[in-house]
Amino acid sequence: MDGINKNKKEPKAYFHLPGLFEFYELYKAFLPIYKDNREYFYEWSEISSIYGAPTDCLWGGGRIEFSDVESQKVLELTNKYNISARLTFSNSQLKKEHLNDKKCNELCELFEQNSGGVIIHSELLLEYLQKKYPNLYMVSSTTKVLTDFNDFLNEVKRDEFLYVVPDFxxxxxxxxxxxxxxxxxDKVEFLCNECCWFGCKDRKRCYEEVSYRNLGEKGIGHICSAPNASDGYSFSKAMENPGFISVKDIKSKYVPMGFSNFKIEGRSLGSAMILEFLLYYMVKPEYQIHVREKIYLDNMLDLF
Structure with a gap:
């Protein structure tokens, strides 16, 4: 649960899942199935962590979760299933005065007590957290948009980070x-299901805009101009992305090559879409209907 995968007897894929707070109810229903019905799941797949942040976290810099679930309840759930909990504190525009935020500090203290981690962008915040909460482990955020391989490799070599998420x-x-x-x-954590346009040149500006807005400040006025951006996220579109990592890719390419960590995005999506990600990446096709039935299917339910 400390985020380190040691002494692996056989190669496995360790998944890092979205929506620690927002999808609490989904995970509350899904994790007992994951524990009690392992025959449903690929033998080579495991859940390593769930990441996210509560509503109105100043240090947040990704897509904002909306949830009123108490942090203690979230940690009780992840602890019960021996899964690491991570805070998404990837705001890139933090200043020194922001470091005193009471809510974010209380969360770090609580997560440190529970062997948690922090997904981070700001060097200022990194230095602060390492001094004040030395038992938190750090994950370098994909919001840094390190598209040059040498820059990414240098990030991996940094001792401060347990994991590094490269640009897709x-x-x-x-x-x-x-x-x-x-x-x-062992430190690389691939983002599997990104839907963003592969040729986007403004990805970093997009993340910066979100960071400014989360601080309540005027942003840089960035508006996404990617083709079909107005259509929003769709898993089928993500599957067509040149950077998409499929189940077959994980099993036949990445794991045999020595990579074991895979991140699923989706904090701004609905729980039904997150369930589809879980089914696709972790559940054997013949058992996917069993998991759906256990979670939400009702044979008396009319959708239309």
Missing amino acids: RLNKSFDKLQKMTQQEK
Whole structure:
């Protein structure tokens, strides 16, 4: 639960899931199935962590979760199933005065007591957390948009980070990825299901806009101009993305190459979509209907 996968007897894929707070009710229903019906799931797949942040966290910089679930309840759930809990504190625009935020500090203190981690962008916040909460583990956020492989490799080599999430455009750089040492490979956490336009040049500005708005400040006025951006997220579109990592890719390419950590995005989506991600990446096709039935299907329910 400390975020470190040691002494693995056989290669496995460890998944890092979205919506720690927002999808609490979904995980409350899903995790007992995951524990009690392991025959439903791929033998090589495990849940390593669930990430997120409560509503109105100043240090948040990703997509904002809306939830009134108490932090203690969330941690009780993850502790029960030996899953690491991570705070998404990836705001890139923090200033020194923001470090005194009471809510965020209380969360860090609580998560430190529960062997949790923090997904982080700001170097200022990184330095602060390492001094004040040294037992939290750190994850370098994909919001840094490190599209140059050498920049990404330098990030991996930093001792401050237990994991590093590369930009999804590096997902298929196999010629360079395979040359990494095993110690470096163990720190890489691939973002599997990104739907963003592969050719986007403004991804970093998009994240900066979210960070400014989360601080209650005027942003840089960035508006996404990617093709079909107004259509929103769809899993089918993500599957067509050149950076998409499929179940087959994980099993036949990444795990044999020595990579074991995979991040699923989706904090701003609905619980039904998150369930589809869980089914696709972790549940054997013949058992997916069993999981759906246990969670929400009602044979008397009319959808239309």
